[in-house]
Amino acid sequence: MMDTTSARRASFWIETTPRTSFPPLQGSITVDVAVLGGGITGLTAAVLLKRLGKTVAVIEAHRIAEGVTGNTTAKVTSQHRLIYDWLIRRHGERKARLYARANETAIERIASFISEKGIVCDLSRLPAYVYTEVEGMLPRLRAEADAARRLGLPSSFVREVPLPFAVKGALRFDDQLQFHIRKYLLPLAEEIPGAGSYIFENTRAVGVREGIRCRVDTDRGRVISKDVILATHVPFLFKGQLWGKAIPRREYGISARIGPTPASEGMFINAESPTRSVRTAARDGHNVLIVVGESHKTGEEPDTERRYRRLEEWASSRFGVRDFENRWSTQDYFPVDGLPYVGRIGAGPGHVYVATAFRGWGLSNGTAAAMLLSDLITGRGNEWAELYDPARKSHLASTGFYKEGLEEAAHFVGDRVRVPESSPADVRAGEGRVIKVGGDHVAVYRDPGGEVHALSAVCSHLGCIVSWNPAERSWDCPCHGSRFGYDGEVLQGPAVRNLESKNLGP
Numbered sequence: 152m153m154d155t156t157s158a159r160r161a162s163f164w165i166e167t168t169p170r171t172s173f174p175p176l177q178g179s180i181t182v183d184v185a186v187l188g189g190g191i192t193g194l195t196a197a198v199l200l201k202r203l204g205k206t207v208a209v210i211e212a213h214r215i216a217e218g219v220t221g222n223t224t225a226k227v228t229s230q231h232r233l234i235y236d237w238l239i240r241r242h243g244e245r246k247a248r249l250y251a252r253a254n255e256t257a258i259e260r261i262a263s264f265i266s267e268k269g270i271v272c273d274l275s276r277l278p279a280y281v282y283t284e285v286e287g288m289l290p291r292l293r294a295e296a297d298a299a300r301r302l303g304l305p306s307s308f309v310r311e312v313p314l315p316f317a318v319k320g321a322l323r324f325d326d327q328l329q330f331h332i333r334k335y336l337l338p339l340a341e342e343i344p345g346a347g348s349y350i351f352e353n354t355r356a357v358g359v360r361e362g363i364r365c366r367v368d369t370d371r372g373r374v375i376s377k378d379v380i381l382a383t384h385v386p387f388l389f390k391g392q393l394w395g396k397a398i399p400r401r402e403y404g405i406s407a408r409i410g411p412t413p414a415s416e417g418m419f420i421n422a423e424s425p426t427r428s429v430r431t432a433a434r435d436g437h438n439v440l441i442v443v444g445e446s447h448k449t450g451e452e453p454d455t456e457r458r459y460r461r462l463e464e465w466a467s468s469r470f471g472v473r474d475f476e477n478r479w480s481t482q483d484y485f486p487v488d489g490l491p492y493v494g495r496i497g498a499g500p501g502h503v504y505v506a507t508a509f510r511g512w513g514l515s516n517g518t519a520a521a522m523l524l525s526d527l528i529t530g531r532g533n534e535w536a537e538l539y540d541p542a543r544k545s546h547l548a549s550t551g552f553y554k555e556g557l558e559e560a561a562h563f564v565g566d567r568v569r570v571p572e573s574s575p576a577d578v579r580a581g582e583g584r585v586i587k588v589g590g591d592h593v594a595v596y597r598d599p600g601g602e603v604h605a606l607s608a609v610c611s612h613l614g615c616i617v618s619w620n621p622a623e624r625s626w627d628c629p630c631h632g633s634r635f636g637y638d639g640e641v642l643q644g645p646a647v648r649n650l651e652s653k654n655l656g657p
Contacts, residue, residue, distance in 0.1 A: 187383050214353070254512075361379075584619060
């Protein structure tokens with residue numbers, strides 16, 4: 152029988168590395184570049200810019216490398232499931248080749264950092280596989296292999312895959328990377344502080360004013376800079392409204408110790424749904440199996456616990472593991488036209504830059520984004536700029552753009568209508584529920600001790616009604632992916648203000 156009750160709610164990567172302790176911002180400082188967000192994009196951009204002679208300040212709302220980056224699968228690959236054949240058909244071969252080149256270059260940039268700094272981060276060069284157990288998927292895998300080869304990628308179609316269960320075939324990319332993301336990023340981040348540059352943790356940016364000199368307002372003080380990078384997963388600024396051009400999706404991860412397994416010879420993801428992304432890692436001399444998947448749109452799954460159960464049942468049946476040590480979840484944004492948004496917001500000589508919507512492949516795309524942004528800020532040319540341009544028009548022709556707008560409108564109106572009049576007394580211990588009290592929409596959570604935590608159910612970003620996520624004990628917005636703790640604290644943007652507390656009386 153599987154032991155799922157003892158699994159700890161922390162990612163494998165966070166639990167196996169020490170926590171950081173950079174100070175919060177106090178007062179006001181001036182630097183060349185303010186970098187909002189301490190994940191792989193923000194930290195990489197800060198290192199590159201500092202090496203190019205810029206002073207930088209990284210502003211992180213919580214702790215660096217503990218957000219989306221700290222909850223990754225930690226695969227560094229240009230193999231983004233079945234994307235290249237689609238990119239060629241949707242955007243043309245030139246842009247597909249640029250995307251391939253950007254991600255391959257990012258892989259080598261990471262490898263170079265590791266080599267030149269002597270970073271010990273469990274690095275392995277392994278093949279990556281997209282496999283299928285469905286005969287009918289083989290034509291798509293063959294087409295993807297052909298498309299990727301045309302673009303210069305190390306691609307082939309194979310029948311044999313080092314997994315302990317039978318597959319019909321797979322797309323293979325050679326010479327890809329896997330590592331321990333925090334063992335990589337924390338030593339890299341040590342290069343940032345000093346000589347007029349900083350990392351500030353537990354400091355939430357709440358506003359940016361653009362001008363000859365930009366001003367970043369935070370809950371701790373102010374940063375004055377010439378340029379600003381928003382690497383906050385999804386930017387909170389209304390300028391560009393990128394949260395309206397990308398779809399938030401949640402995904403779940405588990406880990407368990409495992410004996411010798413052929414899966415240690417590669418990295419794997421299936422071609423069909425639901426997603427099963429697989430790799431191994433090392434812990435205290437033991438092999439660890441990591442499985443990630445069960446993606447769904449944020450705020451639209453009432454039983455998030457079942458997502459973990461499904462992953463655990465699958466890992467148990469396919470790999471024979473029983474005792475699960477870690478459970479975690481993450482959130483990614485999917486651009487409506489399939490390409491990330493990286494570059495300057497708005498037309499003209501602006502000084503605010505963004506990087507978002509990496510489609511779940513943030514380690515390579517995020518590193519490529521950091522390289523592009525450092526080039527743009529320092530006035531150097533970069534052939535990827537047009538590809539990732541946030542102001543591009545191609546998303547307007549996407550059916551996903553209009554579909555997402557209709558779904559947001561449906562949530563904004565329909566979720567209000569569906570909420571019943573009720574009493575907090577109807578909410579059981581351990582349960583969260585949105586109810587209507589005196590005409591107000593109230594998010595009520597009763598903790599296991601019986602204490603009621605009542606908040607406004609209206610998202611502080613753009614006013615959609617939040618929904619309860621039981622696995623994470625959070626309130627999630629189905630419109631743009633903002634997330635809040637049961638106490639109302641912002642966990643993820645684009646919201647920057649907590650949910651308002653409600654006093655429901657005795």
